[in-house]
Amino acid sequence: MAKIGIFFGTDTGNTRRIAKDIQTLLGAGLAAKPVNIRTASVEDLLQADVLILGTPTYGEGELPGLATGNATESWAEFLPKLASHDLTGKTVAIYGLGNQKGYADDFVSAMFYLYSAFKQ
Numbered sequence: 001m002a003k004i005g006i007f008f009g010t011d012t013g014n015t016r017r018i019a020k021d022i023q024t025l026l027g028a029g030l031a032a033k034p035v036n037i038r039t040a041s042v043e044d045l046l047q048a049d050v051l052i053l054g055t056p057t058y059g060e061g062e063l064p065g066l067a068t069g070n071a072t073e074s075w076a077e078f079l080p081k082l083a084s085h086d087l088t089g090k091t092v093a094i095y096g097l098g099n100q101k102g103y104a105d106d107f108v109s110a111m112f113y114l115y116s117a118f119k120q
C-alpha cells in the first residue's frame with residue numbers, strides 16, 4: 001500500500017493539477033492518488049505515514065472554502081475536524097499556490113493555516 005497521501009483543496013483546479021504532477025513524480029508505488037480534501041475524512045489522512053497537503057489561498061490570505069466564495073467546502077471546513085485526532089509521528093509537507101502579483105501582501109498565506117493546524 002502507498003504510504004504517502006496527497007490531499008489538496010482547490011476551486012479552479014490548479015492545486016489539483018500540481019497534486020497530480022507530484023504523484024506522477026513520486027510514482028504510484030509510493031504515493032496514492034491525490035484526494036480532494038472536500039471528499040476526505042480524517043481517517044483517510046490518518047492512514048498515511050507521510051502527508052503532502054496542497055492549498056491555494058483565497059479571500060485575503062485565507063484558506064479555501066465556502067467563506068471565501070469557493071464553489072465547494074474545502075480546507076476551511078475540514079481543519080476543525082482534526083482537533084480531536086492525534087497526528088503524532090506523521091511527516092507533513094505543504095505546498096501552496098497563489099498569485100504573487102495580485103496578492104503580494106497575502107501571497108500563499110493559507111499555507112500558514114495548514115501548518116498551524118497540523119503542527120498543533
Ligand SMILES: Cc1cc2nc3c(=O)[nH]c(=O)nc-3n(C[C@H](O)[C@H](O)[C@H](O)COP(=O)(O)O)c2cc1C
Nearest residue numbers: 010011012013014015056057061098099103107108
Ligand atoms: C478571489 C480570489 C482571491 C485570491 N486571494 C489570494 C490571496 O490572498 N493570496 C494569494 O497568494 N493568491 C490569491 N488568489 C490566487 C489563487 O490562490 C490562485 O489563482 C490559485 O492558483 C488558485 O488555485 P485553485 O485553482 O486550486 O483554486 C486569489 C484568487 C482569487 C480568484
